[in-house]
Amino acid sequence: xxxxxxxxxxxxxxxxxxxxxxxxxxxxxxxxxxxxxxxxxxxxxxxxxxxxxxxxxxxxxxxxxxxxxxxxxxxxxxxxxxxxxxxxxxxxxxxxxxxxxxxxxxxxxxxxxxxxxxxxxxxxxxxxxxxxxxxxxxxxxxxxxxxxxxxxxxxxxxxxxxxxxxxxxxxxxxxxxxxxxxxxxxxxxxxxxxxxxxxxxxxxxxxxxxxxxxxxxxxxxxxxxxxxxxxx
Numbered sequence: 001x002x003x004x005x006x007x008x009x010x011x012x013x014x015x016x017x018x019x020x021x022x023x024x025x026x027x028x029x030x031x032x033x034x035x036x037x038x039x040x041x042x043x044x045x046x047x048x049x050x051x052x053x054x055x056x057x058x059x060x061x062x063x064x065x066x067x068x069x070x071x072x073x074x075x076x077x078x079x080x081x082x083x084x085x086x087x088x089x090x091x092x093x094x095x096x097x098x099x100x101x102x103x104x105x106x107x108x109x110x111x112x113x114x115x116x117x118x119x120x121x122x123x124x125x126x127x128x129x130x131x132x133x134x135x136x137x138x139x140x141x142x143x144x145x146x147x148x149x150x151x152x153x154x155x156x157x158x159x160x161x162x163x164x165x166x167x168x169x170x171x172x173x174x175x176x177x178x179x180x181x182x183x184x185x186x187x188x189x190x191x192x193x194x195x196x197x198x199x200x201x202x203x204x205x206x207x208x209x210x211x212x213x214x215x216x217x218x219x220x221x222x223x224x225x226x227x228x229x230x231x232x
Contacts, residue, residue, distance in 0.1 A: 018181035019117055019232055020172055020199065022163075023127035023134055023151070025186035026225075027143075029105050031208040033096045033129065038062050041091035045084065053077065061088070066159045086155035093130040093154065100133075100140060107141055108206075113226040115145050120232045121181065124148035124172045128162040128189075148172050164189040166197035173197065184228065188214040202231070 024032045042062040046053065053061070060073040066085050074081035099105065117123055125146045127134045134151030137143070150168050152158040161167040169183060183194035184202040186209050191201035201219040220231060 016179050017121040017232075018124055018147075018173065018176050018178040019121055019228065020124040020126050020148075020169060020181065020183045021114070021146075022183070022185040022187075022190050023125055023129055023137060025206055025208060026184055026204055027107060027111055027125065028100075028137060029108055031186070031206075033092075033133075034099065034104075035064070037092050037095035037099065038064055038088070040095050041088045044091040045088050048087070049079070051077065051079075066156050082156050085159075089130065089154045089158075093132045096130065096133040097136045100137060108225070110225040111143075113224070113228060116229050117232055118145055120229075122147045122176050122178060124176060125150065126168050126172050126183070127151045130154055130158075148176055163193035164196065166193050169193055169197035169199060173199075182220075182228075182232070184222075184225070188212070188216065191216050191219050202228070 021027055024030065039062045042058065045051075057073050057077060060069050061084075063070065066081075070085065071081040074084050114123060123146050125134065125138065125143070125148070127150070129151050131151035131153060134149060138146060138149050150172060152162050152168060163169075163185075173179070173181070179198075181199050182202050183190060183197070183199040184204055185191060185194070186204055186206055191203060191214050194201035195216070201216065203214055203219050203221045204225065205221065205223050222228060222231070
């Protein structure tokens with residue numbers, strides 16, 4: 001479920017612009033969640049349902065993606081793939097939260113720069129990570145600068161709406177009632193989603209994407225979030 005946005009569109013901030021941020025690799029250190037969370041999540045579902053699976057099924061069902069192979073594996077063992085996938089994702093989100101709570105991942109040092117943007121435009125967080133995990137990160141690290149916070153929904157529908165689809169970015173713009181702005185990401189899919197949503201794409205360099213060259217005609221590149229003050 002969408003995290004209820006908290007923002008003030010009063011007379012002190014008249015703007016029709018917003019700057020939105022991806023979370024993993026932009027706000028939160030590391031390219032993304034460790035794949036082990038999905039392995040552990042699958043183990044939890046197997047325990048719940050008392051299943052006995054061979055290694056081939058285990059390898060297919062622990063993958064992040066919802067694929068035809070995932071559906072076929074579920075049908076072979078006689079379980080509904082859509083409900084199974086969502087149940088596994090619920091556990092994945094829990095394991096992601098547990099790892100962050102345990103200090104496995106921290107914020108990038110330049111995240112403090114976002115606070116200086118508040119007087120210029122609205123800010124938001126829109127991620128392909130699960131909505132419960134994104135909400136936890138905001139609360140855990142006290143990121144109260146964001147006017148809108150959204151991760152993808154758990155389950156197949158949320159998987160299909162993830163970036164590069166612009167669905168959640170468009171939702172952010174509609175909720176914030178803005179018509180223009182920027183989206184800051186660390187992957188080409190972020191930049192494509194930004195373009196599709198009518199936002200200006202910004203590519204932030206991190207250690208994990210130091211050699212990546214996005215295949216887009218136009219985007220802004222920054223080495224640090226601190227550079228966004230001049231951009232905005």
